[in-house]
Amino acid sequence: MNLKIIDLARKNIRDIQPYQSARRIGGSGDTWLNANELPISTSFKIDIENLNRYPQFQSKKLISHYSDYIGCNEDQILITRGADEGIELLVKAFCESKIDSIITCPPTYDMYRICAQLFGINNKVCFRLSNWSLNILDIKKKINNVKIIYICNPNNPTGNIISIIDIEKILEISFGRSLVVIDEAYIEFFSKGSCVSLLSKYKHLVILRTLSKAFGLASIRCGFVVSNLEVIKILSKVIAPYPLPGPVEQIAVSSLKKENIFFMKDCVHSLIKTRNWFFSELKKCGFVIKVFNSYTNFLLVKFSCVESIINSLKKKGIIIRDQTEKYGLQECIRISIGTRSECLNFLKVIKNI
Numbered sequence: 378m379n380l381k382i383i384d385l386a387r388k389n390i391r392d393i394q395p396y397q398s399a400r401r402i403g404g405s406g407d408t409w410l411n412a413n414e415l416p417i418s419t420s421f422k423i424d425i426e427n428l429n430r431y432p433q434f435q436s437k438k439l440i441s442h443y444s445d446y447i448g449c450n451e452d453q454i455l456i457t458r459g460a461d462e463g464i465e466l467l468v469k470a471f472c473e474s475k476i477d478s479i480i481t482c483p484p485t486y487d488m489y490r491i492c493a494q495l496f497g498i499n500n501k502v503c504f505r506l507s508n509w510s511l512n513i514l515d516i517k518k519k520i521n522n523v524k525i526i527y528i529c530n531p532n533n534p535t536g537n538i539i540s541i542i543d544i545e546k547i548l549e550i551s552f553g554r555s556l557v558v559i560d561e562a563y564i565e566f567f568s569k570g571s572c573v574s575l576l577s578k579y580k581h582l583v584i585l586r587t588l589s590k591a592f593g594l595a596s597i598r599c600g601f602v603v604s605n606l607e608v609i610k611i612l613s614k615v616i617a618p619y620p621l622p623g624p625v626e627q628i629a630v631s632s633l634k635k636e637n638i639f640f641m642k643d644c645v646h647s648l649i650k651t652r653n654w655f656f657s658e659l660k661k662c663g664f665v666i667k668v669f670n671s672y673t674n675f676l677l678v679k680f681s682c683v684e685s686i687i688n689s690l691k692k693k694g695i696i697i698r699d700q701t702e703k704y705g706l707q708e709c710i711r712i713s714i715g716t717r718s719e720c721l722n723f724l725k726v727i728k729n730i
């Protein structure tokens with residue numbers, strides 16, 4: 378027998394290039410500005426008894442806290458293993474392989490495209506316009522057989538927002554045809570841009586949320602799908618039997634207590650101040666062609682001689698996210714907003730080149 382294990386794998390898995398997460402790419406140094414994490418950590422106490430028992434399928438307590446926090450009904454929420462699992466559950470539950478398509482709007486978060494590829498679903502690409510707004514006409518043209526339109530708002534890695542007017546246009550053209558998924562991973566940095574209030578008007582709207590960014594809990598892997606009951610019921614059919622570890626649920630519940638939400642909002646407020654200061658400092662630097670406006674905790678920056686910038690940062694142990702392979706971002710890097718002193722480290726390197 379000459380069979381190789383790789384030949385046993387599904388064809389599209391054999392060919393796949395897995396998602397290059399910040400941690401998979403790695404790096405060495407002590408200034409981590411590559412994964413849009415919060416630069417500070419809070420500690421939580423957990424009760425580690427009863428680990429012999431399975432957790433609830435969906436924690437009532439966590440759902441109740443989260444629905445209070447965002448202002449929706451409890452039956453509109455599904456707790457997931459990070460927002461990433463929400464992206465995958467939607468494809469699994471709604472898209473028929475080789476028949477259905479999704480729409481993605483690059484430059485954007487890569488997981489939508491990779492999930493589709495994993496499940497053999499066609500990805501129709503509708504590139505953004507030069508100001509990073511959506512090409513609505515192109516979306517309208519390509520909407521046949523599309524089950525899901527993924528829109529990241531605010532968008533990673535460009536940092537811009539899509540107006541509610543444009544989102545409503547997409548909701549209108551997709552009505553009765555496809556789901557519109559708004560990935561609000563960074564919404565705490567622009568909270569008035571949330572689409573939660575549109576849920577009662579549009580049954581095909583789905584919102585993804587996470588505790589990984591503004592809440593500073595990337596390590597616990599906790600996210601939420603927020604939609605209407607019918608969508609939640611369907612996703613509940615495909616999610617794992619016990620999706621969320623008990624200790625994770627406890628930490629997530631604590632993070633949503635009143636005083637911790639205040640603390641999160643404080644952090645967001647001071648990160649935005651740091652971002653605005655960093656933005657104006659970067660604009661003064663040589664080699665900087667453009668700093669893109671951001672409604673998030675990161676900045677997308679276009680440099681001349683980007684290769685040497687990346688190398689100099691690497692030598693000094695400053696880890697950023699290289700975007701130069703991405704469509705439309707040939708000379709760009711993405712920098713997460715760290716502490717003020719981490720941002721100063723960055724500026725020092727750039728100024729010494």
Ligand SMILES: *Cc1c(COP(=O)(O)O)cnc(C)c1O
Pocket residue numbers: 413458459460461462486529533560562586587588589595598599600
């Ligand atoms: C970080 C990020 C996610 C992943 O969130 P998790 O909850 O950590 O899985 C999803 N979407 C976007 C746009 C992100 O930047």
